[in-house]
Amino acid sequence: xxxxxxxEIFRYNPEDKDSxxxxxxxxxxxxxxxxxxxxxxxxxxxxxxGLIFDFCCRAGICGACAMVINGRPGLAxxxxxxxxxxxxxxxxxxxxxxxxxxxxxxxxxxxxxxxxTESWIHTTKEFDSAKxxxxxxxxxxEEIYELERCVECGCCIAxxxxxxxxxxxxxxxxxxxxxxxxxxxxxxxxxxxxxxxxGNDYGIFGCMGLLACEDVCPKKLPLQNQLGFLRRKMxxxxxxxxxxx
Numbered sequence: 489x490x491x492x493x494x495x496e497i498f499r500y501n502p503e504d505k506d507s508x509x510x511x512x513x514x515x516x517x518x519x520x521x522x523x524x525x526x527x528x529x530x531x532x533x534x535x536x537x538g539l540i541f542d543f544c545c546r547a548g549i550c551g552a553c554a555m556v557i558n559g560r561p562g563l564a565x566x567x568x569x570x571x572x573x574x575x576x577x578x579x580x581x582x583x584x585x586x587x588x589x590x591x592x593x594x595x596x597x598x599x600x601x602x603x604x605t606e607s608w609i610h611t612t613k614e615f616d617s618a619k620x621x622x623x624x625x626x627x628x629x630e631e632i633y634e635l636e637r638c639v640e641c642g643c644c645i646a647x648x649x650x651x652x653x654x655x656x657x658x659x660x661x662x663x664x665x666x667x668x669x670x671x672x673x674x675x676x677x678x679x680x681x682x683x684x685x686x687g688n689d690y691g692i693f694g695c696m697g698l699l700a701c702e703d704v705c706p707k708k709l710p711l712q713n714q715l716g717f718l719r720r721k722m723x724x725x726x727x728x729x730x731x732x733x
Contacts, residue, residue: 490518493569495531496577501540501588511577512536524564524578525553528590540589548706551641554581555590561643561704581646594642601662605685609669610677628673635668635714637707644701644711656690660701660711663692667714670721679725687722695719 493516500509514531525543532539544550546565553564556579558572569576584592601607644660645651651659666686669675686692695715702711 490520490522491574492516493518493527494575495527496575497531497539497590498579499539499589500586502586503588518569522569524557524567524569524576527569528564528578540587540591542591549639551594551639551643551706554594554641554643554646554706555579556581556646561646563641563643563706566706581642583645583648583651584642592642594640597642597645598640598661601658601665604658605662605666605669607665607669609672609674610681611674612676622674624673628671631671632668635664635671635709638664638709639707641706643704643706647700647704649698649700650694650696654690654694657694658686658691660695660705660715662686663695663718664709664711664714667718670718679721680729683722683725683729686718687726692718692722 495514495516496511497514498509499507499512501507514535516527516530516535519526525546528539528541529543532541541555541564542552543565544552548563548566551563554561555564556562557564557567558577561581578590580586580590581592581594584594584597587593638661640661642661648657648659650657663686666682669677670682688694692715697712697715699712702709705711
């Protein structure tokens with residue numbers, strides 16, 4: 489017989505006027521190799537069909553099942569119950585709009601982020617589908633791929649002290665996205681153009697360097713390296729602007 493796990497789960501449906509935020513207790517026997525994803529599905533199937541949470545891929549590549557697990561943002565599908573104590577507290581990610589219970593809408597935040605960062609290649613070259621794709625150095629391509637591994641789960645934003653205090657802070661996910669274009673040789677934006685986007689208090693200079701974003705990233709992205717890279721680059725750009733004046 490496995491351990492009896494006690495789940496303390498946040499419950500609230502903002503669409504139901506009779507609903508009020510509260511914690512609900514569930515008890516379940518632990519099974520071999522059980523993940524929180526498996527546990528939540530069993531709870532919904534066996535105890536409460538109204539339990540709201542998100543899932544999609546079960547493989548840690550969609551980011552849909554992100555939640556706060558015993559005070560730490562993470563993915564339910566990647567978290568095994570054997571690595572947790574017998575009492576497990578589950579809360580929705582902060583910062584993002586609550587849909588219900590453990591489900592939040594990260595799509596709104598990331599859509600606004602892509603608009604703020606102008607998340608596309610800026611170039612004056614005309615695209616010709618008949619031509620061979622433009623060549624790129626392998627080392628640069630690998631650097632870009634490393635940053636493209638972000639699954640937009642929102643864990644880094646939920647763990648960020650600045651993002652929790654300020655709605656206008658761009659956060660590690662947005663700054664990581666900018667870094668991806670800064671190192672892309674196809675993007676023709678200048679340092680001043682990037683500075684206009686992130687060279688301010690709600691961009692790179694608003695980061696307090698608490699390291700929580702990288703600490704909770706399920707894909708282990710080098711977020712602090714990119715934040716340091718952008719801080720140096722934007723600092724140099726600011727100095728050059730000051731000297732010109």
